[in-house]
Every structure is written in structure tokens, then in C-alpha cells.
Amino acid sequence: VLYFVLEGSNLVRLPLDSLPGQTADGLDYDTDILAPGVLQQIEDHLLVDVESKTTDLEGKEKIIKAKNLAAAWRKLPSLDLGDDKDEVMIANQVLAGDQLYLGQTLTEKGKKRQFNTWQNTFSEAFYDSYSDLYASSLELGQDGLYVRHNPNWMTTLGYARVLLQAYMLNPSHSLLNKLEKLSETLLPLFQSGPPISITGLGPDLNHPLFSKAEEDEIEEREEVNLISVESIDLWTLAQLAGIDEEWGRIAQQWIENISESISEEGMPFPPEGWNVEQDTAMPLIASDYQAETWRILKTSLNLAEVGINNPALEGFLLEELKSGGLASSYHLVNGSSETAAVILHWLPGQPDWQEQ
Structure with missing residues (x-):
């Protein structure tokens, strides 16, 4: 009991009580759109596992593996372009914007466990330790490894939005800590611009x-x-x-x-x-x-x-x-x-x- 009392203490209250258009119950959404519609299509056809290379603050190159990221596009077998039907045609980039939409969908539908997995994967794949910002995409190189491209404040602000929505529905110290870190990164940029x-x-x-x-x-x-x-x-x-x-x-x-x-x-x-x-x-x-x-x-x-x-x-x-x-x-x-x-x-x- 003490654990749960302490867990709920010192959590901040956000200024706005709700986001227009967001329903409190995920079941209120049109199931033909989110499940098993678009969300099911994403899970069945677009989720990919990627390996990306990055350089840490000490200058050492390392390989990061991330599972279940949404590729930008994939040609369905039913679409005939005169190509080999057995050949898999899929985008050579993974867009951060697509991942943020997926994270928002998981939040709004109340899929807490899937969302927790998603945010860990997103952070691991797109976070740039040099700038403390999140990249706009992962680009596939000739060596078969992905590379983070264009860390920027817009993607970082988009990630903050998804975490804020999750915090509104299920406030926790874990989410609050992440939001505080994002705020510390973004605030100086907005005070002087943003870029x-x-x-x-x-x-x-x-x-x-x-x-x-x-x-x-x-x-x-x-x-x-x-x-x-x-x-x-x-x-x-x-x-x-x-x-x-x-x-x-x-x-x-x-x-x-x-x-x-x-x-x-x-x-x-x-x-x-x-x-x-x-x-x-x-x-x-x-x-x-x-x-x-x-x-x-x-x-x-x-x-x-x-x-x-x-x-x-x-x-x-x-x-x-x-x-x-x-x-x-x-x-x-x-x-x-x-x-x-x-x-x-x-x-x-x-x-x-x-x-x-």
C-alpha cells in the first residue's frame, strides 16, 4: 500500500484537462479504422526489425538493434507493378513521424503494455546522445545498417506530445522523469528561437x-x-x-x-x-x-x-x-x-x- 501511495505522490498536474478529439475510452474509436483496420495492417505488413550504427560520446561505434518499427511503406503482393511477385519491396527508411502516430494510437486505445514497449524502442532507435534530440528518420546505408538522420526539435517535441498524452491517461513518475528531461532539452531552444x-x-x-x-x-x-x-x-x-x-x-x-x-x-x-x-x-x-x-x-x-x-x-x-x-x-x-x-x-x- 505504501508503494502505491508514494508512487502517486508528487505527480504534477498538467494545465489542460483534455485534448480535443481524444476519447477517454479506446473502445469509442471506430474499430474499422484502428483495430483491426489500419493498426492491424501496420502490425501485419509494416513492422520491421532494424540494426543501426551510431557513435557514442567517446567516439566508439556501436550497433543498436530495434524491433517492431514501422517502415515508411511496403508494396503489398496484390499490387502488380510488373515486378517479381516474390520480391519484397519495402522502404529503405523508417520515419520518426510514423512511429509517433503509432505511439499516439497505442496511447489512445489504452494499450499500456504495448505503449511501454513502443516508447523504449523509439527512444533506443531515434535518440541522438550528442544533441539530446530525436532524429527525423533512420536511413538504410549500403552496408545494410541504418543511420540516424537529422536530429531536430520538431521530432523531439512530437515525442513529448505522445508522452504527455500517455501521462494524462496514466500518470507515473517514469513518464514524468522523461518529460522533465525533454523539457530541459527543448526549453533553451524555444527561449532563443526555436531554430x-x-x-x-x-x-x-x-x-x-x-x-x-x-x-x-x-x-x-x-x-x-x-x-x-x-x-x-x-x-x-x-x-x-x-x-x-x-x-x-x-x-x-x-x-x-x-x-x-x-x-x-x-x-x-x-x-x-x-x-x-x-x-x-x-x-x-x-x-x-x-x-x-x-x-x-x-x-x-x-x-x-x-x-x-x-x-x-x-x-x-x-x-x-x-x-x-x-x-x-x-x-x-x-x-x-x-x-x-x-x-x-x-x-x-x-x-x-x-x-x-
């Missing part, structure tokens, strides 16, 4: 892109170092405040940065990039007047998870879905006739979209 994650081509960042007419001559553009806005997981930043209160200030600053930079003249899209040097938003990264849909959705979901909604954007996306589906990108200013209609309804003084 750039992408480069983009754009106009003068002091002027919104949509202030120019498309036919205007565009000045010569140079590459700009940016943070990709969709990679800022606002919910995770806010939850980490339970570990260190400094995260609360950082989370609030990013919430304001992004929510206050949503277009007020063209389409109601969040910005794609953030210029740390000038501390300004960049409406587009590619500067071809096309906003990428996946970035729009990811950033909007990040905002929604901390209670910031965008009714105008929601209305536009719903109308697109009713009309046949979402495009891969949308023009920031004029786009199609449907886009023009949304701009009209979204302008100040016009009736709310949902009332149309």
Missing part, C-alpha cells in the same frame, strides 16, 4: 503578400530562414507548463503570434512561416500565391486545440468538401470563383458564413 526549420522565398516581409496585385512585378527574392508555423504544437507547449512554468509564457507568445497573423484581407489562412530575425509572419513559404492545404489544416488544428477557432476558414473548408474535396493548395487572394465568394462573406460587415 529555423525551413527556408522560403518571399517578398518584403514587412508587407503582406496579398497587398500586391498578381500582375505586379515581383522584386528579386532571396531565401529567408523561417520556422514552419505548422510545426509549433501549441497544445504541447501549453502542457509543458506543468513541468516548467516558463513554457506557459512561450506557449502564450506563440498563440498570439500565429492567431494575430491570420489574413484579414484575403483568405482567412494562418501564416506558413515565421521569421525569427524580424519577428514577423510570412503568409507563404513558396511565394507563388498558393497556400498549401496541409499547412493550413495542421496550423488550424494546433490553434483549435488551445481554443482558438477560425469560423471563416471552417466554413470555406466545409464548402470545399461539399463541392467534391479539398485541393492541395489555394490561392491566397483570388483563386477560383468559390474562393472569391468566401472572401466576400468573410469581409468585415458581411453576414457570418455559417448564416448563409
